[in-house]
Amino acid sequence: xxxxxxxxxxxxxxxxxxDRLSLSVSPGEILGLIGPNGAGKTTFxxxxxxxxxxxxxxxTWDGEQLxxxxxxxxxxxxxxxxxQNVSSLHDLTVLDIVKxxxxxxxxxxxxxxRFWSSERDRENGLTETVLRPxxxxxxxxxxxxxxxxxxxxxxxLARALAARPKLLLLDEPVAGLTxxxxxxxxxxxxxxxxxxxxxxxxVEHKMHVVNSTCDRIVVMASGAKxxxxxxxxxxxxxxxxxxxxGEA
Amino acid sequence: xxxxxxxxxxxxxxxxxxxLIALGIVLIYKCTGVVNFxxxxxxxxxxxLTYALRAAEIPTPLAVVGSAAGMAIVxxxxxxxxxxxxxxxxxxxxxxxxxxxMILINAVCLMIWGSDQRAYPALFPDGALDMxxxxxxxxxxxxxxxxxxxxxxxxxxxxxxxxxxxxxCTANNTKAALAIGIHTGNQNCFAWSMxxxxxxxxxxxxxxxxxxxxxxxxxxxxxxxVVVLGGLDSLAGAVVAGLLLGVxxxxxxxxxxxxxxxxxxxxxxxxxxxxxQQVVPxxxxxxILLVRPQGIFGRKGTERL
Numbered sequence: 001x002x003x004x005x006x007x008x009x010x011x012x013x014x015x016x017x018x019d020r021l022s023l024s025v026s027p028g029e030i031l032g033l034i035g036p037n038g039a040g041k042t043t044f045x046x047x048x049x050x051x052x053x054x055x056x057x058x059x060t061w062d063g064e065q066l067x068x069x070x071x072x073x074x075x076x077x078x079x080x081x082x083x084q085n086v087s088s089l090h091d092l093t094v095l096d097i098v099k100x101x102x103x104x105x106x107x108x109x110x111x112x113x114r115f116w117s118s119e120r121d122r123e124n125g126l127t128e129t130v131l132r133p134x135x136x137x138x139x140x141x142x143x144x145x146x147x148x149x150x151x152x153x154x155x156x157l158a159r160a161l162a163a164r165p166k167l168l169l170l171d172e173p174v175a176g177l178t179x180x181x182x183x184x185x186x187x188x189x190x191x192x193x194x195x196x197x198x199x200x201x202x203v204e205h206k207m208h209v210v211n212s213t214c215d216r217i218v219v220m221a222s223g224a225k226x227x228x229x230x231x232x233x234x235x236x237x238x239x240x241x242x243x244x245x246g247e248a
Numbered sequence: 249x250x251x252x253x254x255x256x257x258x259x260x261x262x263x264x265x266x267x268l269i270a271l272g273i274v275l276i277y278k279c280t281g282v283v284n285f286x287x288x289x290x291x292x293x294x295x296x297l298t299y300a301l302r303a304a305e306i307p308t309p310l311a312v313v314g315s316a317a318g319m320a321i322v323x324x325x326x327x328x329x330x331x332x333x334x335x336x337x338x339x340x341x342x343x344x345x346x347x348x349x350m351i352l353i354n355a356v357c358l359m360i361w362g363s364d365q366r367a368y369p370a371l372f373p374d375g376a377l378d379m380x381x382x383x384x385x386x387x388x389x390x391x392x393x394x395x396x397x398x399x400x401x402x403x404x405x406x407x408x409x410x411x412x413x414x415x416x417c418t419a420n421n422t423k424a425a426l427a428i429g430i431h432t433g434n435q436n437c438f439a440w441s442m443x444x445x446x447x448x449x450x451x452x453x454x455x456x457x458x459x460x461x462x463x464x465x466x467x468x469x470x471x472x473x474v475v476v477l478g479g480l481d482s483l484a485g486a487v488v489a490g491l492l493l494g495v496x497x498x499x500x501x502x503x504x505x506x507x508x509x510x511x512x513x514x515x516x517x518x519x520x521x522x523x524x525q526q527v528v529p530x531x532x533x534x535x536i537l538l539v540r541p542q543g544i545f546g547r548k549g550t551e552r553l
Contacts (some may be wrong), residue, residue, distance in 0.1 A: 051427060075428075075429030081428065100425075103413070103414060104430055
């Protein structure tokens with residue numbers, strides 16, 4: 001079971017948002033996807049999760065093609081994403097959101113179960129497996145809109161975890177968080193990987209989080225991959241330095 | 249006093265049926281942003297379906313359930329055949345299409361059953377219940393209990409079940425629902441079929457109270473004032489406003505009209521003021537739109553710039 005993207009290209013008019021990008025991730029591995037603004041990182045995540053079309057190339061999980069599938073089909077195959085900007089679903093509570101994530105991740109269920117699954121058991125199960133590890137159990141019944149931005153990000157991650165991910169796509173999980181929250185989030189991401197052994201692709205700008213979390217990184221610029229390797233090597237790479245810092 | 253109570257109970261029964269129909273409109277609006285002007289069509293078709301099933305000597309409970317199930321299929325078909333292909337069309341175009349759907353349904357009913365007023369088969373036993381001097385026919389009792397029960401059941405379904413949660417999420421923010429992996433197309437389809445089934449049941453119940461003709465659809469229009477009164481996006485609002493409108497209508501017919509007519513007969517040559525109760529909902533509609541455009545329970549629309 002690996003995720004393999006081969007020559008993925010996405011164009012918006014004349015702009016190559018993603019330009020023949022190839023990468024792979026295995027279970028238990030956290031791949032950092034970094035690059036300057038506009039490099040195409042989020043666009044890449046969008047196209048794997050089905051939110052955006054792909055012009056050419058393929059992306060497979062466990063040998064199964066993801067390109068061309070709708071978001072709800074992709075999530076049922078265990079490929080689950082989080083969002084950079086968490087939108088508010090105003091009156092839904094934390095537990096509601098997590099339940100939605102779980103429901104979206106389940107492959108197929110009978111009509112009867114859709115109406116009458118044992119709610120109490122489900123709620124308790126989700127609280128133990130998802131909310132407690134993320135320290136959200138105490139606020140399970142609060143509406144999302146009353147929570148801080150940092151907590152909303154945590155809820156978004158909880159929703160993704162409830163869908164039982166095999167490949168977790170994290171789009172800037174610590175953007176907009178305080179440094180304390182960032183450190184906690186990084187720790188949570190590592191422990192999630194250790195606990196459920198999923199593959200993770202993480203788009204992130206904060207390098208100290210990337211360094212402490214990712215096993216391997218891919219650097220993108222103008223839609224193309226310009227570097228792949230460890231983060232220590234990346235910092236020495238002349239092309240990466242040029243892209244980030246300009247010509248010396 | 250007894251007379252007023254008599255009117256109020258009758259009004260509550262009729263009003264609860266309005267609630268049922270209005271719930272369907274709110275449901276579709278919340279899920280898809282479309283105001284379904286075709287709800288009146290669903291109403292008429294549901295009533296005729298029950299009529300046809302009863303005419304085929306199918307027992308009453310089965311006929312009512314069968315017509316609701318039939319309407320659920322009609323609603324599903326409407327979503328698949330009309331709404332889904334129009335997904336990218338402007339909202340106004342979609343609403344016009346729903347109006348067209350109502351005209352189509354009316355024409356089909358006219359073709360099959362003709363334009364005559366028909367005696368509706370008695371779904372509930374004749375007679376009336378005497379409650380402390382207030383007489384209510386079993387028709388009204390059954391209509392009231394059934395529609396209030398159905399409304400509450402539906403609200404509970406929306407609140408407590410998994411599918412209800414997905415419905416709420418889709419209604420809340422369709423794009424977000426899509427993004428987190430909910431098949432919003434199926435959710436919309438479900439909303440349409442539920443809505444059509446609710447309207448069909450409402451139509452059946454209204455026909456037991458008022459008799460059956462194509463004009464029933466215009467009673468469905470009253471549901472729009474209910475929806476505006478309660479707030480387009482509030483399910484609970486639809487229920488409360490429906491009851492309110494029902495009571496207002498019977499009070500108008502039973503008390504305001506006679507008073508006004510007596511006054512006019514005494515001082516002018518005007519003999520009758522006609523069906524004033526048909527005017528009341530729309531007067532109310534205008535007033536509400538002026539004072540509280542989002543409705544009693546509605547959320548004020550906010551748009552992020």
